[in-house]
């Protein structure tokens with residue numbers, strides 16, 4: 001079905017199988033994320049949300065089950081195909097910004113586009129547009145160290161969306177910010193996402209943010225269930 005951006009079917013993952021340290025993290029995870037849908041992922045610490053986001057974003061492979069992105073079944077696909085789909089269709093944001101420290105905000109949002117073959121002029125124009133929409137245009141020439149935590153995360157969102165991916169995966173994207181800043185940074189994300197048809201799976205401990213998304217799913221005992 002074309003309106004499903006991310007489909008996970010029967011995903012299983014065990015670390016250190018067959019050893020005393022064995023951890024069965026995912027035990028049959030199913031998910032269908034529709035185009036334009038924003039879903040919150042809540043989970044107790046250590047429940048496996050990072051593992052799940054890495055598998056969904058093609059950074060890791062499951063032991064069993066299938067990952068489909070924009071209708072493409074990635075099962076058994078080689079590194080090149082996985083990297084190509086990841087670069088084009090997936091954007092990541094983490095708790096800490098992971099921006100390149102020696103480059104300005106504008107360059108951090110421009111560079112991923114150049115890697116995808118966009119001309120420098122077009123890439124810079126798109127980067128400025130994204131930075132403007134999240135309210136950090138006047139900081140475009142600054143390096144990450146000269147930005148506040150909230151500004152750094154705004155730039156990180158712009159970078160994640162620079163190549164207009166279909167899927168955004170975020171792991172506690174406002175987790176290191178105070179509640180008021182966290183709220184504003186989340187507003188900035190909604191501003192970027194609105195009307196684009198982008199689907200997002202956003203892990204958060206913040207239930208106020210979770211409740212602002214279309215659905216809330218809980219990862220517990222290796223499975224996803226709708227949160228009460």
Ligand SMILES: Nc1ncnc2c1ncn2[C@@H]1O[C@H](COP(=O)(O)OP(=O)(O)OP(=O)(O)O)[C@@H](O)[C@H]1O
Pocket residue numbers: 015016023025043044045046047048049050051052
């Ligand atoms: N490479 C690994 N080898 C062995 N065990 C691992 C590995 N990666 C993760 N684990 C274990 O798997 C479980 C899930 O890890 P994961 O990082 O996915 O959890 P999480 O829900 O993101 O946790 P947190 O919210 O604390 O960041 C944890 O018990 C962790 O210790």
